Amino acid sequence: MQRELFPTSPNKGEQARRKLLLAALKKIGEKGYENASVRDIADEAGQNVAAIAYYFGNKEKLYTTVLEGIGAYLGGIFGAIAEETRTKLQSGTLDPTGAMDVMKRMLRTLLGQQVEDEEFEKIRLVMIREQSSPSESFDVLYNKALKPLHELFATVLGVATGEDPTSTKTILRAHALFGQVLAFKIARTTILRRLGVKNLTHDHLAIIATILDEHLGLICPGLKGATP
Known part of the structure; x- marks a missing residue:
């Protein structure tokens, strides 16, 4: 990894x-x-x-090599979770409760990397630039890391909610759930000002992680039991 x-x-x-x-x-x-x-x-x-x-x-x-390296780094962050989850998906042993646990782990992992990891801080500006104005080399990053992770999260979300993981709605929902975490890096100046602090602390991270868990706990069961 x-x-x-x-x-x-x-x-x-x-x-x-x-x-x-x-x-x-x-x-x-x-x-x-x-x-x-x-x-x-x-x-x-x-x-x-x-x-x-x-x-x-x-x-x-x-620059292409830079993006390949970022892709490998992101893949490494989620490597263990992804491998374990794909094994369960292939064997059919991932149930809705287990799927929610996977999503919680993925979001918590991304949260910790974004806020605490110095290596992630190095890639932040390039990642933002590639999202706002993708270069000709964007597909290197997309195909190596972003697409596989997004697809995995959407698939797990589908298990948790009973929705089609390839549907437009599930893909958008997966992106929205990821966006909860990304906001703390991309819009960090706003939240620091609102909290009146210079940096997010471990206490802040613990509260954010709990909020993310609560959101999944409300959204997934609610969708699972919803009438089509």
Whole structure:
């Protein structure tokens, strides 16, 4: 399970390559793909511009590698939960109660990563940019991590509610449930101002996690028993 961005060996060349990836992540997150020059990236990494061509070929391939790394990182965060859940789905042993538990674990995992994990903070701006104005390389990230996780959550949601996991409504509902968590990263300045704090604490996280659990506890049984 990958819990580090762009993991590599102690090899000097590999370390230089990783510095370029982290620098590209930072500069493209700050300026956007078009405005972050290869000079900006190389300077941030403490490398010469030629190193980008040497390790990646060009800026586009460098950024594609960045998105592949983000995808692998996100997949690693949810790796254990996803593998366990897919096994239960394939064997038909995931019931509505177990499905709710899976969703709670997934949302709590995402919450913890967003608010506490330094690696997640590094990818935040690039993720926001790719959602608001996707690059030509967005499909790399989408196909590697975002789509599989979204599909898994929607499938589990379908088990919990009895709804068709491939329906438009279930897909939108899954996205809305994920959005509860994403709001604490994307709109964090607003909630910090409302709470009058500089950072969210472990106490805040515990309250948010409880709220997320309560929402699932209200929504899923209610839909399960609803009349079509």
